[in-house]
Amino acid sequence: MTQEIHGGVADGFEPVRDAFAAFAAEEGDGYEGQLCAYVHGRRVVDLWAGESADAGGGDALYGVYSSSKGAAHLVVALLVQDGTLELDRRVTYYWPEFGSEGKGALTLRELLAHRAGVVGTDTGFSRQEVADDRMMAERLADQRPFWRPGGAFGYHALVIGALTGEVVRRATGRTLQEVYEERVRAPYGLDLFLGLPARHEPRFRTTLPMAPTPPQQALLDAVPDGPHSLAAVAFNRHGAEPTDIETFPNDPLVRAKGPASAGGVASARGLAGLYAAAIGELDGKAPLLKEDTAAEFAQLHSVGYDLVARAHKAFGLGFQATADCWYPFLGAGAFGHSGAAGSQAFADPRSGLAYGYTRRRFAFPGGAAPENERFVAAAHRAALGRG
Structure with a gap:
């Protein structure tokens, strides 16, 4: 059935x-999503489809899971750029308690590159803890790492924002969320929140669980994931209060606290606007990041076999290496982060493209939804004048 597409290009x-209209038609009435893109600070794509057209449209907000990490680590990049943080200092310089259990030599650079080895705790987090970065950080300081720090890498899915956020708090006296609000979100009016104010709650659209087809469900069931595997620890599925990732942002405590790893709430406009502001002039303001800073945070630091994902992954500093992970046709130095339900967001400095995508229903198989490849390819060609 044909879906009505709203917005424009x-x-x-x-x-x-x-491409967006074709995908929405394939998905039918159950699809709800948003797509936005900027090129050199000019909004060139602003589209949405589905029920949100009657419930806020392009202003509707969705849980964006790990796309939150992009906002979190833009803050870290700004503090490094300022000289407040130094990448090659040991984490213990800022946070002495972190050095227990053999973690004392780990640098901030290694922490950002998912090399710390503390992807969770032996007994798991409670609901209150997994929503609160400071509570998680306190427990992680005492945790024995699951591999030798710096010796390998694995996706710190639910805790990387708590770990880097504690470094930010120790260095500045303010939470990462507070610095983000003051320096990034509020100045640009971005609809990307790390801690959703109560007045914006009516704009939030609850995440719908995945609805896999029988063949897809068979693939999911075939994935080995024991109760104490690294993946179970990293996604907090092994403790007394296991986290339901598919409905994580539907918890009002998560939305209110805005844990920096996965608790962000955003529209596609907010995601794309974040990266547009990071790499180029936006709303008359200079780019947030200098070229050298953006290049260093985008540079590959961990590439190869991810111990948690059990697959090839590539990370810069806090960001995914977008071209290596997802879209090889993008320029070297593209950086961003996807989210478990299907969201995607990144900047490609070489083309000037800043991209954001959200969807309501959790996409199969998790992570950046497959339709992004179509949308990103079309947007990139157009940005280069080859559309």
């Missing part, structure tokens, strides 16, 4: 609208 970006 700039001249030359019609193929992006066509």
Whole structure:
């Protein structure tokens, strides 16, 4: 059934609208999503479809899971750029308690590159803890790492924002969320929140669980994931209060606290706007990141076999290496982060493209939804004038 597509695109970006409309038609009435893109600070794509058209449209907010990490680590990049943080200092310089259980030599650079080895705790987190970065950080300081710190890497899915956030708090006296609000979100009016104010709650659209087809369900059931595997620890599925990842942002405590690893709430406009502000002039303001800073945080630091994901992954500093992870046609130095339900967001400095995508229903198989590849390819071609 044909879905009505709302919003618009700039001249030359019609193929992006066509790709979005084609996908929405394939998905039918159950699809709800948003797509936004900027090129050199100009919004060139602003589209949405589904029930949200009657419930806020392009202003609707969704749980964006690990796309939150992009907002969190833009804060870290800014503090490194300022000189407040130094990448090659040991984490214990800022946070002495972290050095227990053999973690004392780990640098901030290694922490950001998912090399700390503390992907969770032996007994898991409670609901209150997994929503509160400071509570998680306190427990992680005493945790014995699951591999030798710096010796390998694995996705610190629910805790990387708590770990880096504690470094930010120790260095500045303010939480990462507070610095983000003051320096990034509020100045640009971004609809990307790490801690959703109560007045915006009516705009939030609850995440719908995945609805896999029988063949897809068979694939999910075939994935080995023991109750004490690294993946179970990293996604807090092994303790007394296991986390239901598919409905994580539906918890009002998560939305209110805004844990920096996965608790962000955003629209596609907010995601794309974050990266547009990071790499280029936006709303008359200079880019948040200098070219050298963006290049260092985008540079590959951990690439190869991820011990948690049990697959090839590639990370810069806090960000995913977007071209290596997902879209090899992007320029070297593209950086961003996807989210478990299907969201995707990144900046490609070489083309000037900043991209954001959200969807309501958790996508199969988790992580950046497959449709992003169509949308990103069309947007990138158009950004290069080849649409």
